[in-house]
Amino acid sequence: MQEIRYEDLADHLASGKDFIVELGEQKGIGSSSLLVRKCEKTFLIDRGAAFEGIGTNKITTFPVGGNLEEIYIDLMIFTHVHADHILQIVPTVLMHGESRVVFSKKTLEELKIVLADSLSIQRKEAKKAYYSGLPAPKAEFNEEDVATFLARAEAGFYEIVDTDEEDEWITFEDWPGWEFGFTFSGHTKGAFISLIKSPDGDGLVFSGDLSGHNQETTRGVKTLSESFLAMAEFRKCRRIILVTEATNGNRDIEESQEEMDARLKAVLNETQRKGGHALMPVFMVNRGPNIVTKLVRLGFKVFVAGGVRKTLAVEVGADIVEKWKADGTVMFIENGPNYSSQIKAASRGEYGFRPIVTSSATLDQGAGVEFAIEMLPVPENVLISTGHRFDGSAMKEFFEIKNRPIGPGHTIVLNRMDRDFHSVKHAVNVRCGGHHFDYSAHSDRKELVAFTTNLNPDIIFIKHCTEDGFNGLESALRSELREKCPPISRARHLHLFEF
Numbered sequence: 001m002q003e004i005r006y007e008d009l010a011d012h013l014a015s016g017k018d019f020i021v022e023l024g025e026q027k028g029i030g031s032s033s034l035l036v037r038k039c040e041k042t043f044l045i046d047r048g049a050a051f052e053g054i055g056t057n058k059i060t061t062f063p064v065g066g067n068l069e070e071i072y073i074d075l076m077i078f079t080h081v082h083a084d085h086i087l088q089i090v091p092t093v094l095m096h097g098e099s100r101v102v103f104s105k106k107t108l109e110e111l112k113i114v115l116a117d118s119l120s121i122q123r124k125e126a127k128k129a130y131y132s133g134l135p136a137p138k139a140e141f142n143e144e145d146v147a148t149f150l151a152r153a154e155a156g157f158y159e160i161v162d163t164d165e166e167d168e169w170i171t172f173e174d175w176p177g178w179e180f181g182f183t184f185s186g187h188t189k190g191a192f193i194s195l196i197k198s199p200d201g202d203g204l205v206f207s208g209d210l211s212g213h214n215q216e217t218t219r220g221v222k223t224l225s226e227s228f229l230a231m232a233e234f235r236k237c238r239r240i241i242l243v244t245e246a247t248n249g250n251r252d253i254e255e256s257q258e259e260m261d262a263r264l265k266a267v268l269n270e271t272q273r274k275g276g277h278a279l280m281p282v283f284m285v286n287r288g289p290n291i292v293t294k295l296v297r298l299g300f301k302v303f304v305a306g307g308v309r310k311t312l313a314v315e316v317g318a319d320i321v322e323k324w325k326a327d328g329t330v331m332f333i334e335n336g337p338n339y340s341s342q343i344k345a346a347s348r349g350e351y352g353f354r355p356i357v358t359s360s361a362t363l364d365q366g367a368g369v370e371f372a373i374e375m376l377p378v379p380e381n382v383l384i385s386t387g388h389r390f391d392g393s394a395m396k397e398f399f400e401i402k403n404r405p406i407g408p409g410h411t412i413v414l415n416r417m418d419r420d421f422h423s424v425k426h427a428v429n430v431r432c433g434g435h436h437f438d439y440s441a442h443s444d445r446k447e448l449v450a451f452t453t454n455l456n457p458d459i460i461f462i463k464h465c466t467e468d469g470f471n472g473l474e475s476a477l478r479s480e481l482r483e484k485c486p487p488i489s490r491a492r493h494l495h496l497f498e499f
Helices: 006-014 089-095 105-131 143-154 226-231 257-273 287-297 308-316 318-327 339-347 367-375 394-402 445-455 467-484
Strands: 019-022 034-038 041-045 050-052 059-061 075-077 100-104 159-161 168-170 179-184 192-197 203-206 240-245 278-282 302-305 330-332 356-359 382-385 410-417 423-430 433-436 459-463 488-490 495-498
Touching: 006 019, 006 034, 034 203, 089 143, 100 105, 100 179, 105 143, 105 159, 105 308, 159 168, 179 226, 240 445, 257 278, 257 287, 257 382, 257 433, 278 287, 278 367, 287 302, 287 308, 287 356, 302 308, 302 339, 308 318, 308 356, 318 330, 339 367, 356 367, 367 410, 367 423, 382 394, 394 410, 394 433, 445 467, 459 467, 467 488
Parallel strands: 041 075, 075 100, 100 159, 203 240, 240 459, 278 356, 278 382, 302 330, 302 356, 382 433, 459 488
Antiparallel strands: 019 034, 019 495, 034 041, 050 059, 168 179, 179 192, 192 203, 410 423
16 A cells, blocks of 8 residues: 555556555545556546535535546446435546446436526625625536436436346446446445456456435345356356445444334324424435335325435335325425425424424525424423434534523524525524434444455455545454454545555
8 A cells, every 4th residue: 555646646657556445535435536546447436525614614625636537448437316426427527538437327316406406506606705895616516517418318328227126237248358347335326346356367346335225215225136146157256346435334223124124103193282383404415205205104294395305206216206295295485485384384394293204404504493492492392313413513513402401492503595595694593493313324333344255355455535534444343253354444635556
C-alpha cells in the first residue's frame, strides 16, 4: 500500500501493474469512487459525492480528479442510485465516450427523479446566492447534460441490467477472457453486487452497499448464491479479491425488525389515543417508500409529502400506489396555492390520524421543516426518526433535547426558505415526544461477516466506512476465521494497493 497524489496516478496506470485506489471523499463514511486497474484495463466503480456539514452550512465534497478527463476508462459500473455513489454519473459518463457503462433498470428509473431533483436544488441555490449578493455555485451538470444522458440510456448506449428480477453475466466479443456478473445486493431497488472475472484467472467482487436483512420493498441478500457463481465457475478463480463496504461494520442489530415494528405500532397507537399526530421525516429514496409500505402493512393510513411522492411508485409499483390513493389508504399533498394550508391541515389531523411521511430526514430543509414548525410544539404529537441521525443536523439536536430532563420545553432553530429564497431561521419550542427506529438498509457486522466468509476470498479490502466501522469488521473477521483469515486492508482515500 502507498498513499499517492492524484497527479501521480498516470504513472501507476502506465506501470502495467494491477491495483485499486479509492478516489472518493473520505471524511466519515464519505463517497465511493473506486478506480481499478486489471490486466491493462481500467474500471471505475461508482462516482459519488459526499456532504460535509448540515443545513445552511452543508457543502458538497467531490472525489478527486474532476471527471477524470486524463484517464481512459474502459468500463464504468454504477452500483445504485444513492448520491454518495452516483451523483457524478452524468458529467463523468458524458466525458468518457470510450467507456462501456453499466447500471440497473431501477437505478435508471430513480435517476430520472434524482437528477430532476438535483437540477431543482441547483436552481434554488443559484437564486439563493443571487438574493444574497453572492456568485452562483458552480453547476456540475445542466438540463441539457441530463437530457443527453437520459436519451442515450433510452437508446441503448449503456448496458442496463435488471438484477431485481434476475442475475446476469455479460461478455463482450472484443474482450476475450472477461466476464462480468451482476446480482441484487438487497440495499435498495436496483442496487447490485458486481463481479469481474479477468483473463488471468482472478475474480474480483465489489459488494456495493449491502443489506443482509429484508426491508419492506426489498429482500435481504445474506450471501452470493451458488447458482449465480456457478454460471461463470467463479469458485474456480485463481484468487478471489473482495472489496466490501462496512458502513455498519462496528455494530450488530440490537432490535429485530419484528420488535421494531411492534414498538412503532404501539407508539403510533398511543399517539392516536392521546389525540396527537406523528411526523416521520425520511430520505426520499429507499427509506420513504419502505416506511410508507410498512405503515400500510401495520394498518395505518398515511399522508405523503415531498419527494417520497415520486419514489414511492418506482419502488412499490405504480399500480399499488394508485390503488392506495383511490381507496384513501395513502393521501398525497398537492402542489399549488393550497400547499401551505394542506401542511397545516395534515399537521392538525384534519384528514384523520395519518402519520406524515415526508422527505428531509435531517430536518434541515424542505417539507419536513414546514411540518416540524407546526407539530413540534404540541405535547401530544410525536416525531419519529427511522434512519441515521447526522451530527450537526436539526434531527440530531432534537433528540439531544429530548434526552435532557423534562421541563417546560426546549427551543431548536430550524431553517426554512421564504418566497425570495432567503434562508429564515425559525425558533421552535419542542414539546412533542420523540422516538428512533433503526431501520437500516445496510448489513450489520454479523451479516457482513456471513457474506464475506461464505465467499471465502483470498484478499479483502474494506471501504465506505469510518475507522470504527473498519476496525469492527476487521476484528470480527479475524475472530471468525482465525488462522485462515486472509489479508485485510482498509481502502482509504488515495491509498493505492497493488495485488
